[in-house]
Amino acid sequence: MKTWLLCISLLLSLQVDAQMVTTSGPLKVKQVTQFNGIPWGVTLLSNKEAIVTIKKGKAYRVDLKNGDKQILSGLPKVDNRGQGGLFDVAKAPNFEQSKLLYFTYAKPTPKGATTTLARAKLVGNKLTNWQDIFISDAATKTNRHFGGRIAFDDAGHVFFTIGDRGIRKNAQDLTNDAGSILRLTLDGKVPADNPFINNSRVRNAIWSYGHRNPQGIFYDTKDQKLWSNEHGPRGGDEINLIRRGANYGWPIVSHGKEYINNNPVGEAKEKDGIVKPLKVYIPSIAPSSLLRYRGKLFADWDGSFLSTALVLKHLNRIEMKDNNETKETRYLESLHERLRSMAESKDGALYIGTDSGKLLEVTPLQ
Secondary structure, eight states, rough: OOOOOOOOOOOOEEEEETTTEEEEEEEEEEEEESSSSEEEEEEEESSSEEEETTTTTTEEEEEETTTOOEEOOOOOOOOTHHHHHHEEEOOOHHHHHHHHEEEEEEEOTTTEEEEEEEEEETTTTTEEEEEEEOOOOBSSOOOOOOOEEEOOOSEEEEEEEEOOOOOOOGGGGSSSTTTTEEEETTTTOTTSSSSTTTTTTSSSEEEEEOOOOEEEEEEEEEEEEEHHHHHHHHSEEEEEOOOTTOOOOTTOOOBBBBBOOOOSSSSSOOTTTTTOOOOESSSSOEEEEEEOOOSSSSSSSSTTEEEEEETTEEEEEEEOOOGOOEEEEHHHHHHGGOOEEEEEEESEEEEEEETTTTTEEEEEOO
16 A cells, blocks of 8 residues: 655645635545546445445445455446546445445436436445436536535435536526435435425425536534535635525626636626625635545544545635634645545545545544
8 A cells, every 4th residue: 555644834824805725734645546537436334445436437345454446336327428427426324224325427318418316235346226216307418517426414315416517597497407406315206395396397306506516515414504515617616505495696696707708707796695605716626525524533623624626636624713704724735636536434534536546545644
């Protein structure tokens, strides 16, 4: 097992929009294993084993101690063109009894690929009884902005994210699932208390809308709140507290700019009736997963939001301060790796997948 010791000294301190940014360390990073492809999702079966999904359509059972990996059989065909592929994996809340794993992927359809939520039973290294439990009404041929992250609450619901599919108006159009976070029962049905359940003109699996491309979602069982992060255009990446039936504004409001001419996107940065983000990143970091740290290994990190960053290539930590101010700290910049996926073990270690195919274990340097 390859080991790197990273002692990252204080490199940067600056003030941006009243949100302090610092870079510091130190951390210990071990390479657990190497994949031929992008490890898009990771879920820990225990402190010794993980399931890792690879974007191009494979999944592996990984021994976290020695790096051995076994390919899983039973996966469906995925559309891995562009940003499509096999996305997230998450073990069911009752995994010890059910052995169920939940997946998101880009399902091929005649109208183009669409984000789909599925589940299957893990038997050894086989996925059995594969079920597409929700095929979203978000098919396009754009092959981008699929969303695809999964989270469970503690009341029998599963949430998953869908991007606007590269068509901006989708995010404000409640007659389709694109640009939304969906909430379902564990078997894929729409709960009776969803916000739009009684409106026949609205897709009633929608829990929140106005999202561009949310690739991180996390339910914090400690405070029973749902959080998400999402990609903005040229600035305007966000972390949001997700509320029932709420509008998060894309593309009406944004802190981002147009790729072509650098003009501001939308009508304004804020607007009445639209939820303000907890954190806005300018410039964009390209966040691709999210968790709220509740472990013991990093003693000062309790309650911090951790995001993996693709474009700015670091592990991003956000601490909530008084008056909704946030403090930002950046780690692992010296790796120069696009950090894609992330999971926290029961003992508080972090496991991070990189676009170069590595699975890393991150712990404090003792």
